[in-house]
Amino acid sequence: MKRDYYEVLGTDRNASSEDIKRAYRRLARQYHPDVNPGDKDAAEKFKEINEAYQVLSDEEKRAAYDRFGHSAFERGGEGNYGGFGTDFDPFGDFSNFGDIFDFLFGGGTQYRRERRPRPTKGQDINVEVTLDFEEAAQGVEKEISFSRLEVCSECQGIGGKQRVTCPHCQGRGEVRHTQTSFFGSVVTARPCSYCQGRGWITEDTCPLCRGNGKVKAKRKIKVKIPAGVDSGHRLRVAGEGGAGENGGPSGDLYVYVEVRPHPILERKGSDLYYDLELSYPQLVLGDEVEIPTLRGPEKIRIPAGTESGTSLRLRGKGLPDPQSGSRGDQIIRVKLRMPRRLTTEHRQTLEKLLELERVENNIDGNGDNRKQGRVFERLKETFTRPE
Ligand SMILES: [Zn+2]
Ligand SMILES: [Zn+2]
Numbered sequence: 001m002k003r004d005y006y007e008v009l010g011t012d013r014n015a016s017s018e019d020i021k022r023a024y025r026r027l028a029r030q031y032h033p034d035v036n037p038g039d040k041d042a043a044e045k046f047k048e049i050n051e052a053y054q055v056l057s058d059e060e061k062r063a064a065y066d067r068f069g070h071s072a073f074e075r076g077g078e079g080n081y082g083g084f085g086t087d088f089d090p091f092g093d094f095s096n097f098g099d100i101f102d103f104l105f106g107g108g109t110q111y112r113r114e115r116r117p118r119p120t121k122g123q124d125i126n127v128e129v130t131l132d133f134e135e136a137a138q139g140v141e142k143e144i145s146f147s148r149l150e151v152c153s154e155c156q157g158i159g160g161k162q163r164v165t166c167p168h169c170q171g172r173g174e175v176r177h178t179q180t181s182f183f184g185s186v187v188t189a190r191p192c193s194y195c196q197g198r199g200w201i202t203e204d205t206c207p208l209c210r211g212n213g214k215v216k217a218k219r220k221i222k223v224k225i226p227a228g229v230d231s232g233h234r235l236r237v238a239g240e241g242g243a244g245e246n247g248g249p250s251g252d253l254y255v256y257v258e259v260r261p262h263p264i265l266e267r268k269g270s271d272l273y274y275d276l277e278l279s280y281p282q283l284v285l286g287d288e289v290e291i292p293t294l295r296g297p298e299k300i301r302i303p304a305g306t307e308s309g310t311s312l313r314l315r316g317k318g319l320p321d322p323q324s325g326s327r328g329d330q331i332i333r334v335k336l337r338m339p340r341r342l343t344t345e346h347r348q349t350l351e352k353l354l355e356l357e358r359v360e361n362n363i364d365g366n367g368d369n370r371k372q373g374r375v376f377e378r379l380k381e382t383f384t385r386p387e
Contacts, residue, residue, distance in 0.1 A: 002070045003048065005051075005052035005055055005056050005065060006052075006056070008048050008049060008051075008052040009023040009024055009027065009049065009052050009053065009056065010023055010027070011023045011056075013066070017057065017059075020053070020056050020057060021057065024049060024052075024053040024056075024057070027045075027049045028046065028049055028050070028053075031043075031045045031046040031049060032046060033046060055073070061073075118246060118248075119244065119245065119246045119247045119248035119249075120244060120245040120246065120248040121244050121248050121249050121250070121251055122148075122149065122241050122242035122243045122244040122245070122248065122249065122250045122251035123148070123149065123241055123242035123251045124241045124242075124251040124252050124253070124254060125146055125148055125240070125241045125242065125251065125252075125253050125254065126254045126256060127144055127145075127146045127253065127254070127255055127256070128255075128256045128257075128258060129142055129144060129223075129225070129255055129256070129257055129258070130258040130259075130260065131225065131229070131257060131258070131259050131260065132259075132260050133259060133260055133261065133262040133267075135225070136225075136227075136228070136229050136230065136257070136259040136319075137227060137228070137294055137319050138227050139224070139225060139226050139227030139228075139229075140225050141222050141223070141224050141225070142222070142223055142225055143220055143221070143222050143223075144220065144221055144222075144223050144253075144255060145218065145219070145220050146218075146219055146253065147216055147217060147218045147219065148216070148217060148219060148240075148241060148242045148243075148251075149214045149215070149216055149217075149242040149243050150214060150215060150216075150217045150242075150243050151213065151214060151243045152206060152208055152209035152212070152213050152214055152215050153208070153215075154206050154207070154208035154209065155202075155206035155208070155209060155213065157213040157214065157243070158202055158206070158213060159202045159205065159206055159209060159211040159212060159213040160202025160203050160204050160205045160206050160211060161202070161203055161204035161206075162202065162203055162204070163200040163201070163202055164200060164201060164202070164203055165199065165200055166192060166194055166195035166198070166199055166200055166201050167194075167201075168192055168193075168194035168195065169192035169194065169195060169199065171199040171200065172192070172199060173191060173192055173195065173197045173198055173199035174189040174190060174191055174192055174197065175189070175190055175191075175192050175193075176188065176189050176190075177189075177190070198246075214243055219240075221237070221240060221253075223235065223237055223253075223255055225255075225257065226322040227319070227320045227322065228270060228319045228320040228321055228322040228325075229257045229259065229322050230257070230259055230267070230269070231257065231258050231259045232256075232257070233256075233257045233322065234254055234255065234256050234257070235254070235255040235257065236252050236253070236254055236255075237252060237253040237254075237255065238252050239251075239252065240252065240253035241253050264292050265292065265294070265330075267319070269328060270318045270319045270320065270321050270326075270327065270328025270329075271318045271319075271328040271329050271330070271331055272293075272294065272317070272318050272319065272328070272329075272330045272331070273330075273331050273332075273333060274291055274292065274330065274331070274332050274333070275332075275333050275335060276289065276291060276332050276333065276334050276335070277335050277336070277337035278302060278306070278334060278335070278336065278337055279336075279337050279339070280336060282302060283302070283305075283306050283307070283308060283334070283336060284304065284305065285304050286301070286302050286303050286304030286305070286306065287301075287302045288300070288301050288302070289302060291332060293314070293317055293330055294317065294318075294319070294330075295317075300312070300314070300332070302334070306334055307334075308334060308335050308336035309333075309334070309335065310334045311331050311332065311333050311334070312331070312332040312334060313329050313330075313331050313332075314329060314330040314331075314332065315329050316328075316329065317329060317330035318330055
């Protein structure tokens with residue numbers, strides 16, 4: 001005597017299709033023959049569960065079953081399903097536990113399509129270029145050598161003399177496999193392995209690319225490098241990389257820039273730094289000095305009373321920004337230069353200065369700024385006295 005299908009799945013007659021699916025899934029996992037090797041009872045049970053699910057998961061069959069019970073599916077019965085085939089083994093198709101769950105739960109006929117080859121962008125190529133500081137500062141055109149995969153010039157990428165329809169898939173590019181089972185049929189479309197899913201093959205393989213359709217080629221191209229690039233910058237030259245696949249676009253060429261440092265000027269972004277050492281009198285009295293800049297030596301004024309540690313900024317004397325073109329600054333870091341060696345004259349002058357300062361300080365205690373100002377005045381006289 002056949003058990004009631006709802007009883008088999010442990011659901012009631014009003015169960016939703018979701019409930020039925022869930023109940024079936026749980027039981028199928030529990031009684032699957034792969035989980036219970038050699039267990040005849042489990043195998044029987046699994047068969048029963050599948051049979052129940054096959055009917056209850058199908059709206060039409062479920063309605064027939066609700067109306068006529070098991071007789072709906074018996075040969076000559078009141079339903080028109082003609083009975084379940086006794087000529088197949090529901091276990092025969094499932095050799096592996098993973099497969100079954102993939103394909104049991106959709107119900108009906110499933111189409112599974114594996115991806116066919118798609119147009120893909122060609123390979124990106126990275127190259128490095130080292131520039132002198134001046135080249136980077138002014139911009140330069142550089143010849144860059146690299147190798148890339150190119151479409152074969154002999155066969156235009158076909159790989160042979162001509163294309164002919166793939167005899168294996170009749171040009172469809174895919175091969176269909178239909179698996180019919182207890183639960184319906186599953187149609188799997190796989191890319192044709194004979195033609196790699198293209199639908200065509202080539203005759204008379206091209207001797208240059210040996211059928212690949214592509215050849216490795218050495219290339220030299222001129223790349224315009226904008227003024228102001230710095231080490232670590234990357235330039236993209238679109239479309240100069242490897243040839244694409246299946247009609248996809250070419251890859252890009254990436255030029256990684258390395259810039260040799262300037263012998264004197266220190267670079268930080270678009271700004272340039274220069275350390276300028278000045279003597280005490282130069283700081284006190286001010287002076288005009290020559291400093292190196294990007295455009296050669298240049299004279300600048302040091303204002304009187306410049307303190308050691310001050311920075312002077314020369315606007316727009318730095319490097320251009322390669323994107324915006326706006327220029328950075330040159331920054332002069334002023335420092336006191338300590339004399340390494342004193343001549344007698346130097347020493348005498350400085351001693352005189354020291355003496356002067358002592359006198360000033362003794363009169364005025366520690367001396368206020370005004371008094372110090374006077375010291376500077378006298379100093380100025382000392383240093384500017386004509387020889
Ligand atoms: Zn084919
Ligand atoms: Zn070729």
